[in-house]
Amino acid sequence: MSPPVFRFAPSPNGYLHLGHALSALLNADLARKAGGRLLLRIEDIDRTRCKPEYEQAIYDDLAWLGIAWEKPVRRQSEHFDAYRDALAKLQALDLVYASFESRGEIAELVTARGDGWPRDPDGAPIYPGGRDAIGETERRTRINAGEPYALRLDMAAAIARAGHPMWSETGRGPDGETGEIAARPQDWGDIILARKDVPTSYHLSVVVDDALQGVTHIVRGQDLFWSTSVHRLLQSLLGFPVPVYRHHRLVLDAAGRKLSKSTQATALRALRGEGATPADIRTMVGLPEP
Ligand code: GLU
Numbered sequence: 001m002s003p004p005v006f007r008f009a010p011s012p013n014g015y016l017h018l019g020h021a022l023s024a025l026l027n028a029d030l031a032r033k034a035g036g037r038l039l040l041r042i043e044d045i046d047r048t049r050c051k052p053e054y055e056q057a058i059y060d061d062l063a064w065l066g067i068a069w070e071k072p073v074r075r076q077s078e079h080f081d082a083y084r085d086a087l088a089k090l091q092a093l094d095l096v097y098a099s100f101e102s103r104g105e106i107a108e109l110v111t112a113r114g115d116g117w118p119r120d121p122d123g124a125p126i127y128p129g130g131r132d133a134i135g136e137t138e139r140r141t142r143i144n145a146g147e148p149y150a151l152r153l154d155m156a157a158a159i160a161r162a163g164h165p166m167w168s169e170t171g172r173g174p175d176g177e178t179g180e181i182a183a184r185p186q187d188w189g190d191i192i193l194a195r196k197d198v199p200t201s202y203h204l205s206v207v208v209d210d211a212l213q214g215v216t217h218i219v220r221g222q223d224l225f226w227s228t229s230v231h232r233l234l235q236s237l238l239g240f241p242v243p244v245y246r247h248h249r250l251v252l253d254a255a256g257r258k259l260s261k262s263t264q265a266t267a268l269r270a271l272r273g274e275g276a277t278p279a280d281i282r283t284m285v286g287l288p289e290p
Pocket of ligand 1: 009010011043206219220224
């Protein structure tokens with residue numbers, strides 16, 4: 001049997017903090033215990049927010065923590081072709097449509113729908129438009145006229161095709177969910193598969209890469225627990241294998257808030273500068289000695 005494959009997949013849009021340290025160390029510990037492989041993937045599809053200095057800092061911080069990863073590292077920005085291929089498969093299934101609204105227009109539509117308009121698990125309003133909001137002829141005309149558009153998944157049609165897939169959760173969701181979990185992709189509405197400014201999206205590229213890299217175990221923060229609903233749906237539609245998931249608790253700040261890349265106090269490089277050791281970081285994130 002081939003060894004299990006784990007991955008740590010940060011975005012180089014800021015410095016890694018204690019939450020990333022927990023994720024990276026947990027992946028490394030579990031890979032080592034299972035005799036598995038550990039991959040590092042740089043999730044840099046957003047070319048405006050991602051910076052080479054942050055990517056270099058990821059390598060420096062992980063090496064300092066004593067984590068070894070396989071090379072070459074996969075950089076998502078070098079694989080837009082792979083995401084385009086996956087998108088083409090979904091288009092061939094007639095599950096994708098172009099939408100043109102700006103953020104401002106979407107916000108106005110949401111306001112017009114009133115207070116009870118549903119929000120996705122991240123707290124953002126569900127896309128208030130829909131495939132039928134405009135006709136195919138108008139859509140074609142606007143695309144041909146060069147109007148920028150995002151490509152969205154027709155969620156109802158996707159669910160009609162793939163159903164509500166399950167996943168095996170060996171960690172816990174935000175409300176303690178564990179074991180066999182039924183995906184709830186309907187909670188996300190018509191998600192974006194390719195942004196106006198980037199020919200892919202987080203959901204699409206993460207699913208494609210995990211499949212292409214043969215990832216068998218996904219260990220990541222609980223904030224991504226319900227994103228797994230979308231990932232499972234896309235895996236089913238694209239015929240990809242299904243990894244095992246383990247979502248871990250989040251590291252919170254003194255006020256009980258999720259850490260953010262903009263809070264420098266918990267950045268690993270800041271802690272290192274103040275004299276913290278890698279062993280101190282393990283203690284700070286509540287991990288036992290390796
Ligand atoms: N790139 C994502 C992040 O930095 C993580 C993706 C994942 O683990 O699925 O939050």
